[in-house]
Amino acid sequence: MVAAHDGRPEYLGAVGEELWWTAPRPAEAGRRALLRLRPGAQEPESVLPPPWNVRSRVLEYGGLPWAGIARDAGGPLVVFVDFADQRLYAVEPDAPGGPRPRPLTPDAGGPDRLRWCDPVIRAEAGEVWCVLEEFGAGHPADPEDVRRLPVAVPLDGGAAGDRAAVRALDGPRHRFVTGPRPSPDGRRAVWLAWDHPRMPWDGTEVEIAEVAPGPEPVFTNVRTLAGGPDESVAQAEWAPDGSLLVATDRTGWWNVHRLDPGTGHAVNLCPRPEEFADALWRVGSRWFAPLDDGTIAVTHGRGSARLGVLDPATGHLADAPGPWTEWQPCLAVRGTRVTGIAAGPDRGHEIVRLDTATGHCHAVAAHYRDPAGAAFHAPPRRRVFEGPGGREVHALIHAPHHPEVTGPEGAAPPFVIWAHGGPTSRWSEALDLEVSFFTSRGIGVARVDYGGSTGYGRAYRDRLRERWGVVDVEDCAAVARALAAEGGADPAALAIRGGSAGGWTAAASLADPATSGLYACAAISYPVLDLAAWGPGTTHDFESRYPETLIGPRDAVGDRYRERSPVHRAHGITAPFLLLQGLDDPICPPAQAEALVAAVAGRDVPHTYLTFPGEGHGFRRADTVRTALEAELALYLATFPGTAARAQDQGRRATGPAAHPNGADAGAG
Missing domain, CATH: 3.40.50.1820 (Alpha/Beta hydrolase fold, catalytic domain)
Structure with a gap:
């Protein structure tokens, strides 16, 4: 039973009204399948057959391996990383003839040269923003010969045969970076960075840049807004109103702060001796997510991670009902709904949705069915x-x-x-x-x-x-x-x-x-x-x-x-x-x-x-x-x-x- 049920859902996200995530397949050589739950469906469907394995090797522990957008016609467009060669692919699952992934990045001859993770599709610019991890010719003999950059990959596949078509959005200022996130108006981008010998839970910097408009947007005026050697910022996220939110441990606990994009002035939105984030082992982890009404879905606790809804105006925090005491850092929001991967002492991980308007919380997919009792x-x-x-x-x-x-x-x-x-x-x-x-x-x-x-x-x-x-x-x-x-x-x-x-x-x-x-x-x-x-x-x-x-x-x-x-x-x-x-x-x-x-x-x-x-x-x-x-x-x-x-x-x-x-x-x- 343990072997058959090993692993859990990961990397949940919303694509329009659909939910997508990766799921373990221990019996299929341990691959990660990409699943899709359509509105009204009772069960998810697997998007890609074996041996497709949706998993990134950036930092070896991996990171967010896929992203998707809904489209007015033709169904969703999704990009993903395949474990075998670590290339970035695009797929249109509703295209005539079924899903046929096409490569977006070069064939480096295996997974030990170019790797990608934490993608964001920028449809208006026809590109994907993500992290590139690029090893020198000596890898794996010299795993130190590496650089990591925020880059843009063209969606038309132009970089599949031409490495030069991958455009660096910023230079190699830091050893480690997360994927850049654009502001709602598209004029700014924010990401995290850190350097040896620090680990991200020791100290990180919040990097912010202006996005110069044009057919190939570039970053300008890159600067460090917050963080440092003794301050760990685990997540930076734009709210729908254009404000910048971060989870920083400057108080001794990872609390959610509002950060002024101009001055770096920070305001703690819920000062508590609790953790609203955790160690950033995987690039793209998301412990909090802003909702359209100005509230923030957060995971928080001491020794556990419950789901709550934070009102930043009052500091009031209301927990989601139900038996789920452990929520993974992959919250997806849509309207008044917050969906995540959650578990509890009496149940394994399942896809759970909270409607913040009604307070109703229930499992919607990957329902845990105890094989033992x-x-x-x-x-x-x-x-x-x-x-x-x-x-x-x-x-x-x-x-x-x-x-x-x-x-x-x-x-x-x-x-x-x-x-x-x-x-x-x-x-x-x-x-x-x-x-x-x-x-x-x-x-x-x-x-x-x-x-x-x-x-x-x-x-x-x-x-x-x-x-x-x-x-x-x-x-x-x-x-x-x-x-x-x-x-x-x-x-x-x-x-x-x-x-x-x-x-x-x-x-x-x-x-x-x-x-x-x-x-x-x-x-x-x-x-x-x-x-x-x-x-x-x-x-x-x-x-x-x-x-x-x-x-x-x-x-x-x-x-x-x-x-x-x-x-x-x-x-x-x-x-x-x-x-x-x-x-x-x-x-x-x-x-x-x-x-x-x-x-x-x-x-x-x-x-x-x-x-x-x-x-x-x-x-x-x-x-x-x-x-x-x-x-x-x-x-x-x-x-x-x-x-x-x-x-x-x-x-x-x-x-x-x-x-x-x-x-x-x-x-x-």
Whole structure:
């Protein structure tokens, strides 16, 4: 069930009265399908057949991969990025003979030269504004040789065979940019920019320009309007009345401000100790959206993202009714309607619409249909634990639960600590079948928002500055120890798991002397493990200087990069572990995982190393997801005291490879 339902709808938008979005297809090699819901239709239709895969690789994590406009005749016009070659295409789905995508950008011979994202169709000018990510001839040998620009691509296909037909709207002033957004009168454009070593949640600039009129509009008088090294602006958006709105953390929280386009003077429209935005991992994320009546649809909360409607004149904020507590940053507005992708503790992601005139909120598409049944899920309890020095540590706790089976009387259950990736990210309250996979088998799950997580203000986020591998490890351990001390978890059956940056935390927790013996085992997926060999030239450009915030300036504290890395502390690892790695991962390449395998070679440390050809950073194919979960369950059954016998007695089904002592590579894939 987990494998078949892996992924969620993404990148929702309105095209006239229609709703469009991308949807996962795990059984179709993990592609992203482009779906369309016509007015009055009960079910969406897929616009493009396999193998079309609507997904951008800009910054490797991708960004908004499509845009569309309604037309008076001929149906909508849509542009999209195809994952295989990263070219930008145009398609007219209602054209006679059906959709026939035509390329708008050059064939660069593969996805490692030219990439595009965050498009806006400018029909009056016959072009698409978007972000171009262009690598030099040395890529992928030199991922540092890159520039990113706001550009205009002609809609007539003139650039499909001529790179020179792509017009730069501004020069390479900054290393990173979002797509430019035109003002309602078309006279101005605004976008975000930042530079190494900052990440966008550290500091960004709001860039504004005049748009010179003509058949080929150009940007003039480009200037920085707001932001800076210590102010993160996560979104900039024009309201219908021409005012400029931004989500900035200048108060310590990402709040929505009105920004004067001339002076940069900012007014906080709803001063609250809550987040109205989150980390900008994907270009084109939209946490708020202005409506025609002057109100603003916003996502907001502490540790969650509810939908509300903000009246900027009074600061009044009214939340949408219903069970949806997590809204994705892709709000689409049309008249009085706000539509988004939302989920809750008792339901997965679905397309939900709020009518601000009536207050009615309901699911309109991608309706979540629970494949297991509510009785098999363990709703989360939001808790705050005490970390070192009395600091708060937030977590979502899922106790083991099954409608027909209970654990042995008086026995505390096993528990697995989940460390999220990022690390500048957080856990969602949305129902997760992967959690239920374990809780329904008697294994508790604690999803920890350790210091450095988003959702709790800038000060909480900044706890990880130069303390990665310390604060995250301590906070996860604080939750594990507290659960055991309360009698809610078996102290002999604690584990830790994580992917990407969470894999770093899991591995560091095994290697750290302060947490030695706390965890019986660990499940580590596509991890960062050796910072000395992970940085400029060895990973993707977006995160290549990330450690300068998380660890410190490399030239000043270079020894710290080695001292914190699990690979160089592997002598402290004695607990069994499972290591899962995609062989096509450009973010955390297989060399990271292979270094850990080599570091424990010849030692009596039971471990399994599974590799997956064709998988990148995060697993998308159904067979990969299933193999990974079965291997993780097998690790716990082999490691937790009495778990295997208990599972057998209860008639539970648990299949998959057993842990391979001393590092046999099962070669999955």
